[in-house]
Amino acid sequence: MCGILALIQACASDTSVANDLHEALYFLQHRGQDACGIATCASGGKIYQCKGNGLASKVFRDDGSRVADLMGYMGIGHLRYPTAGTSANAEAQPFYVNSPYGICFAHNGNLINAPALKHFLDFEAHRHINTDSDSELMLNIFAHELNETGKARVNDKDIVGALRRVYNRCVGGWACTAMIAGYGLIGFRDSYGIRPLIMGSRPSDSGEGTDYMMASESVALKQLGFQNFVDILPGQAVIIEREKAPAIYQIQGQKRYAPDIFEFCYFARPDSIIDGISVNQSRENMGYRLADKIKRTLTPDEVNNIDVIIPIPETSQTSAPCVAARLKRKYYQGFVKNRYVFRTFIMPGQTARQKGVKRKLNSMDEKFAGKNVLLIDDSIVRGTTSREIVGMAREAGAKKVYFASCAPPITHAHIYGIDLASPNELIAHDHGRGRAIEGIAKSIGADRVIFQDLEDLKAACSEAVVSKTSVKEERDFEVGVFCGNYVTPVDEGYFRHLEEVRGETRKMKVLAKAREAVANGSADREELEIASNGVKVTESGEVVPAVNGTTGHQKYSHGEKRRKQSVESGTPPKDRMDISLHNYGDF
Numbered sequence: 001m002c003g004i005l006a007l008i009q010a011c012a013s014d015t016s017v018a019n020d021l022h023e024a025l026y027f028l029q030h031r032g033q034d035a036c037g038i039a040t041c042a043s044g045g046k047i048y049q050c051k052g053n054g055l056a057s058k059v060f061r062d063d064g065s066r067v068a069d070l071m072g073y074m075g076i077g078h079l080r081y082p083t084a085g086t087s088a089n090a091e092a093q094p095f096y097v098n099s100p101y102g103i104c105f106a107h108n109g110n111l112i113n114a115p116a117l118k119h120f121l122d123f124e125a126h127r128h129i130n131t132d133s134d135s136e137l138m139l140n141i142f143a144h145e146l147n148e149t150g151k152a153r154v155n156d157k158d159i160v161g162a163l164r165r166v167y168n169r170c171v172g173g174w175a176c177t178a179m180i181a182g183y184g185l186i187g188f189r190d191s192y193g194i195r196p197l198i199m200g201s202r203p204s205d206s207g208e209g210t211d212y213m214m215a216s217e218s219v220a221l222k223q224l225g226f227q228n229f230v231d232i233l234p235g236q237a238v239i240i241e242r243e244k245a246p247a248i249y250q251i252q253g254q255k256r257y258a259p260d261i262f263e264f265c266y267f268a269r270p271d272s273i274i275d276g277i278s279v280n281q282s283r284e285n286m287g288y289r290l291a292d293k294i295k296r297t298l299t300p301d302e303v304n305n306i307d308v309i310i311p312i313p314e315t316s317q318t319s320a321p322c323v324a325a326r327l328k329r330k331y332y333q334g335f336v337k338n339r340y341v342f343r344t345f346i347m348p349g350q351t352a353r354q355k356g357v358k359r360k361l362n363s364m365d366e367k368f369a370g371k372n373v374l375l376i377d378d379s380i381v382r383g384t385t386s387r388e389i390v391g392m393a394r395e396a397g398a399k400k401v402y403f404a405s406c407a408p409p410i411t412h413a414h415i416y417g418i419d420l421a422s423p424n425e426l427i428a429h430d431h432g433r434g435r436a437i438e439g440i441a442k443s444i445g446a447d448r449v450i451f452q453d454l455e456d457l458k459a460a461c462s463e464a465v466v467s468k469t470s471v472k473e474e475r476d477f478e479v480g481v482f483c484g485n486y487v488t489p490v491d492e493g494y495f496r497h498l499e500e501v502r503g504e505t506r507k508m509k510v511l512a513k514a515r516e517a518v519a520n521g522s523a524d525r526e527e528l529e530i531a532s533n534g535v536k537v538t539e540s541g542e543v544v545p546a547v548n549g550t551t552g553h554q555k556y557s558h559g560e561k562r563r564k565q566s567v568e569s570g571t572p573p574k575d576r577m578d579i580s581l582h583n584y585g586d587f
Contacts, residue, residue: 001267001418002093002108003031003216004197005077006177006185008240010209012043018070020213021077024220025056030269031108031216032079035059035092039104040072045182047102048072051092074185074242076177078106081418091133094179097140100147101154102181107135108216109174109195110417112494117141117169138174142166154183156239160249163188163237167252171488173260173416173478175232177214184241187214191252192487193234194260194416194478196274199246200226212240217272230470231275233257254473258487260416261477264461265407266315266378267418276469277461280318285460286406287322290376290452294327294404297450303327306402307371310334312389313361315378319406323376334367334396335389357388369397379407380440380449381420383427387444394445403446408454409437412484413498420481422499454482507535510543 005024007017021038029036036059037051048070052059056079060066078093094104111117111134118137121127125144129136145162146154163186173194178186189197199214200221213226221229232238235252259275270280295303308330311320314337324331338360373393380386386403393401409428414420423429427440441449458477465471480486514530517523523531529545536546 001031001081001263002106003028003077003079003220004106004108004175004177004214005216005220006075006106006179006187006214007211008074008185008213008242009211010204010243011206012073012242015205016040016067016071017073017075018048018067020224021075022056022060022064022067024213024215024224025060025077025079027220027223027269028079028216029056031267032081035080035089036078037092037094038067038070038075038077039094039096039179040070040075041104041179041181042072045102046072047096047104047181049094049096049104051078051094052089053092074179076104076106076179076185091131091136093135095133095136095139097143100143101183103139103143103146104179104181105135105139105142106177107138107174108176108417109172109190110134110415111138111170111172111174112415112488112490113171115497120169134172138166138170138176139178141169142178154180156241156247156249159186159239160237160251163249163251167191167235173488175216182242184239184244185212185214186237186239187232188237188251189232189234191235191255192478193254193257193275194487196259196263196268197232198274199230199232199238201228202226209243210245212246214238217268217274219269219272229273233471233473256476256487257473258476258478260418261457261461261479262407262414262418262481264464265457270315270318273466273469275475276465276471277475278464278466281464281466282461283315283318283406284322285463286452286457287319287376288326289456289460290319290404290406290450291323291326293453293456294323294374294450298402298448302402302448303329305372305400306374308332308334308367309374309376310367310393312375312377313337316376316406319378320376323374323404329374332367334364334373334393335361336364337361357385358392361389361392363392363396365396367396368393371398372400372402373398374402374404375446376404376406378405379410380405380427380444380451381410382425383440383444386427386446390445400447401445402448402450403441403444404450406452406457408451408457408482409440410481412481413495414481415486415490415494415498416478416480423495454479457482507537507543510535 005021007021009017018038018040025036035053036056039049041047050066050070076094094106096104114134114137121140127140145165149158173190175189175195175197187197196216198218201210201212202225204211213221215221218229234254234257235250236248237251238246238248240246263274264279264282268274268279272279306329309320309324310332311317313335321331390401410426411428413423437449478487514527517527518531534546535543537543
């Protein structure tokens with residue numbers, strides 16, 4: 001789940017768009033903390049770019065000084081949350097190809113026919129792919145189709161035709177922004193509407209003409225003074241040429257209107273509106289409906305004996321007060337969150353996630369001591385975080401700990417851009433095949449566990465439509481993670497491919513972390529073993545030290561050992577740069 005941006009100013013003489021794009025990155029930082037970047041275009045079609053691994057404050061420096069190098073009246077931005085591929089600097093976006101026309105590209109989503117696309121590009125289109133990212137695949141598919149025009153300059157009809165051929169080739173969920181040097185911006189969305197994209201406008205600083213911006217969430221537009229929000233609908237593309245108003249085209253017929261419901265459960269900011277749905281209101285509705293489910297699940301005496309309802313920061317802080325109000329129970333903030341820690345569900349390795357939970361949260365013991373506590377969370381994924389939190393509640397003195405999830409049991413892989421976990425790592429994966437809810441409660445150490453019903457979750461979102469919205473169509477939702485019924489056709493072979501990619505990505509992350517710990521002198525015994533012998537993935541999906549590592553106890557110089565490990569483990573160097581442009585953000 002990435003964040004994408006695009007902005008074009010009415011006047012080329014106005015202040016560079018990079019300033020606004022840079023500020024917008026911080027409003028969408030929650031959508032991707034792995035890497036980020038901005039590409040701009042100035043007069044004469046000159047492209048400038050800065051991107052790299054890390055938060056926006058790292059890539060552009062705390063004082064934003066790197067932004068001064070990015071000149072231009074239009075640009076696109078990206079925040080990367082890794083799904084497929086690696087974490088190399090080379091996979092930071094926006095991506096760029098010089099032929100045809102000079103195209104920069106930012107992509108949010110996932111392609112589920114990536115192997116077939118790569119084969120096509122290699123054997124038919126003869127285009128070189130330099131990374132493992134499916135975003136680069138989609139850029140090259142678009143570039144290939146656009147090149148088929150054979151023209152020195154393209155127009156909107158050429159772009160629409162190229163996009164239609166892209167949609168016919170690509171399968172999955174996506175929202176993309178693109179910039180063609182000297183021409184303008186493009187934004188487009190898959191024909192199911194899985195990934196979000198919204199556009200807004202504002203008067204230019206000079207007072208002559210209108211600036212236009214696209215973003216994954218409305219909060220980025222609103223904070224920069226944009227209004228008149230328009231959701232790009234499923235199968236639509238918007239083309240904004242320099243000094244022209246946006247033109248919206250239906251690239252492919254709308255197959256369904258099914259935004260990913262996990263945006264509302266967890267990922268999006270509460271002050272955003274996505275597809276005409278208030279994220280904040282949807283989460284309040286989730287709380288009320290979850291309270292009704294709790295009433296149906298617990299006995300009246302159990303409900304009455306709940307002393308306090310406590311949210312697990314941060315997403316559930318919207319839902320939990322509504323649960324408390326409906327149940328007429330006290331509501332307290334019982335955990336304090338350290339905001340400067342990454343999301344634990346994307347940390348590589350179970351041990352790291354367990355340590356990460358306690359770094360992320362601290363309990364206020366007086367809120368738990370001697371009380372029956374009902375904890376509210378947005379979801380339960382692996383159960384690692386939930387188990388640690390229940391343990392913290394008990395350590396703080398709670399008598400009984402009930403645990404309620406605003407989302408239903410997550411039983412299947414997410415295939416459209418959120419790498420939650422492998423199916424066999426999901427605590428509820430076997431729930432539908434005999435693993436009772438009581439078993440999940442026992443696993444995380446809770447007295448009882450209550451999950452939201454899927455129909456209630458969908459209703460909570462459907463009922464949160466704002467009055468002023470450009471969306472008139474009836475919405476469905478992508479809910480495959482909860483039931484396995486994905487909105488797009490999915491070949492069974494894709495799941496095997498996904499597990500292979502995930503396994504290799506986890507291995508690379510754990511290995512890189514261990515080597516960094518050794519270099520810093522902070523490695524524990526397991527990290528020393530990993531750095532020396534490499535890693536392997538167990539049948540349960542856990543990354544552990546290799547029993548018989550390829551490096552063994554052979555002696556190499558430091559440089560030789562690193563090169564040999566990199567080759568034998570299949571791990572590319574993390575600091576490999578994008579070869580297309582000079583990147584100020586590569587370290």
